[in-house]
Amino acid sequence: MKLSATGKVILGMLAAKPRSGYEIKQLVDSSARFFWAASYGQIYPELKKLEEAGLIAGDDSSRGGRQRTVFRLTSGGKRAAREWISRPPEVLETRDEGLLKLFFAGSIDARRAAEVARERGATSRAKAAELRLIAEQVEAAGRPEGPAAEPDAGSLTVLRYGIEINEWAADWFERAAEDLEREATGAVSAAGGR
Amino acid sequence: MKLSATGKVILGMLAAKPRSGYEIKQLVDSSARFFWAASYGQIYPELKKLEEAGLIAGDDSSRGGRQRTVFRLTSGGKRAAREWISRPPEVLETRDEGLLKLFFAGSIDARRAAEVARERGATSRAKAAELRLIAEQVEAAGRPEGPAAEPDAGSLTVLRYGIEINEWAADWFERAAEDLEREATGAVSAAGGR
DNA sequence: TTAGTCATGTAATTGGTTACATGATTCG
DNA sequence: CGAATCATGTAACCAATTACATGACTAA
Numbered sequence: 001m002k003l004s005a006t007g008k009v010i011l012g013m014l015a016a017k018p019r020s021g022y023e024i025k026q027l028v029d030s031s032a033r034f035f036w037a038a039s040y041g042q043i044y045p046e047l048k049k050l051e052e053a054g055l056i057a058g059d060d061s062s063r064g065g066r067q068r069t070v071f072r073l074t075s076g077g078k079r080a081a082r083e084w085i086s087r088p089p090e091v092l093e094t095r096d097e098g099l100l101k102l103f104f105a106g107s108i109d110a111r112r113a114a115e116v117a118r119e120r121g122a123t124s125r126a127k128a129a130e131l132r133l134i135a136e137q138v139e140a141a142g143r144p145e146g147p148a149a150e151p152d153a154g155s156l157t158v159l160r161y162g163i164e165i166n167e168w169a170a171d172w173f174e175r176a177a178e179d180l181e182r183e184a185t186g187a188v189s190a191a192g193g194r
Numbered sequence: 195m196k197l198s199a200t201g202k203v204i205l206g207m208l209a210a211k212p213r214s215g216y217e218i219k220q221l222v223d224s225s226a227r228f229f230w231a232a233s234y235g236q237i238y239p240e241l242k243k244l245e246e247a248g249l250i251a252g253d254d255s256s257r258g259g260r261q262r263t264v265f266r267l268t269s270g271g272k273r274a275a276r277e278w279i280s281r282p283p284e285v286l287e288t289r290d291e292g293l294l295k296l297f298f299a300g301s302i303d304a305r306r307a308a309e310v311a312r313e314r315g316a317t318s319r320a321k322a323a324e325l326r327l328i329a330e331q332v333e334a335a336g337r338p339e340g341p342a343a344e345p346d347a348g349s350l351t352v353l354r355y356g357i358e359i360n361e362w363a364a365d366w367f368e369r370a371a372e373d374l375e376r377e378a379t380g381a382v383s384a385a386g387g388r
Numbered sequence: 389t390t391a392g393t394c395a396t397g398t399a400a401t402t403g404g405t406t407a408c409a410t411g412a413t414t415c416g
Numbered sequence: 417c418g419a420a421t422c423a424t425g426t427a428a429c430c431a432a433t434t435a436c437a438t439g440a441c442t443a444a
Binding site for chain 1: 199202203206207209210225226228229230231275276278279280282283284285286287288289290291292293294295296297298299300301302303306307310313314317321347348349351352355358359362363366370
């Protein structure tokens with residue numbers, strides 16, 4: 001069975017423990033959203049499909065009149081998850097509007113090129129700060145359980161990656177902006193040097 | 195008028211000079227594809243829409259029996275392009291399957307976590323090499339025109355970004371893999387320090 | 389009591405890829 | 417002459433967001 005993008009994140013989320021669709025969405029929004037988004041419009045239909053395929057099973061967990069279904073991996077689902085994780089990664093896509101603007105800045109409005117780079121740097125800086133906040137919350141939530149709990153090792157790892165790569169990108173764009181400013185003001189330009 | 199993702203890349207590509215749909219696709223595939231993809235199935239219909247909206251105009255440029263239409267920005271199109279580039283960037287999305295696997299590796303198959311990180315590092319390393327090749331081609335193609343030509347300053351800038359960030363990511367994942375290996379083999383683990 | 393959050397779901401629309409279909413020209 | 421490349425386009429399908437719709441429970 002071929003897993004869809006949303007199918008992959010659902011199987012992964014259920015590997016640690018059973019959860020409802022709502023919980024999956026919360027977890028995706030904190031920590032995974034920055035590299036693998038999913039909306040309710042994808043999650044609920046996909047839960048049904050995965051159940052039909054026998055990879056997950058739903059158990060009713062309504063409290064009072066409030067309906068709730070928690071899903072868990074079946075043995076087939078566990079197998080599918082292990083199978084998926086052992087295959088080499090395939091999807092790696094980016095849509096980066098700031099980079100696109102920088103790409104064209106020279107031909108559309110050369111005087112703004114440095115500004116465009118600076119803005120893109122600010123975007124990365126802000127993203128890093130946002131992820132740092134989330135990471136702190138995850139760390140704080142994990143600590144009370146004490147050692148050996150290791151609440152979300154993977155979650156913290158990818159959050160750190162997100163923080164560090166965004167800081168790196170912010171620095172890069174700031175340097176690029178400085179270069180562009182120097183070119184624009186004085187400087188003979190032309191000469192190949194970056 | 196609201197520009198679609200493909201509309202943005204088309205306006206940008208035409209800002210430097212008039213081009214056919216086919217040429218736009220070639221240019222996207224070299225240099226822009228790694229952060230802003232576009233397929234024929236998007237490009238040709240979008241060219242029609244942009245023409246209807248008065249942002250671009252097509253001139254017949256068929257040679258012999260081979261049909262060809264080159265499009266250029268109208269004054270409205272130039273305005274739209276400048277307007278777009280001066281707005282703060284919005285879209286910044288990533289789909290990173292290797293990171294997603296690393297995220298879940300601990301709960302799905304802890305023994306493979308290091309391997310997963312190593313594979314993701316290799317992916318970035320390969321991507322960097324691929325972009326380096328393209329950058330060399332772009333540099334070589336630009337040189338004969340001599341100085342003052344500056345064939346694709348923006349293109350080289352974003353390619354360098356792509357190369358450097360992928361090298362950075364490759365290093366990061368390799369370090370992460372080493373940490374995970376150390377944790378897996380000996381080590382008391384638990385203790386928070388990375 | 390009302391705002392917030394828990395909880396599930398669908399419909400409309402948009403965005404995008406892949407595959408298909410067609411045909412001319414050019415270069416080895 | 418055959419393969420590669422130039423060149424344009426459509427149809428089927430899949431992916432995904434947004435907005436909408438509904439309702440219960442909880443804490444201020």
